[in-house]
Amino acid sequence: MLDIVQDQGLKFVTKFRTGLPGVEICKEAEEEQVTMIVMGTRGLGAFKRNILGSVSYSVLHQSAVPVTVVP
Numbered sequence: 488m489l490d491i492v493q494d495q496g497l498k499f500v501t502k503f504r505t506g507l508p509g510v511e512i513c514k515e516a517e518e519e520q521v522t523m524i525v526m527g528t529r530g531l532g533a534f535k536r537n538i539l540g541s542v543s544y545s546v547l548h549q550s551a552v553p554v555t556v557v558p
């Protein structure tokens with residue numbers, strides 16, 4: 488995936504955080520003062536989402552900035 492981004496000449500930064508993904512994404516967004524979060528979803532379906540939880544669902548409900556979820 489990184490090679491696709493690099494080939495397009497886009498600037499990006501790779502970071503690693505530990506913790507609950509939804510919480511950590513929101514913390515990172517706040518710390519970096521982003522104006523929007525764009526994220527993908529794995530589309531596991533209702534059954535697996537209810538058992539495993541959903542990072543995109545968590546971010547949608549915790550974020551202080553707009554969130555766009557791309558299937």
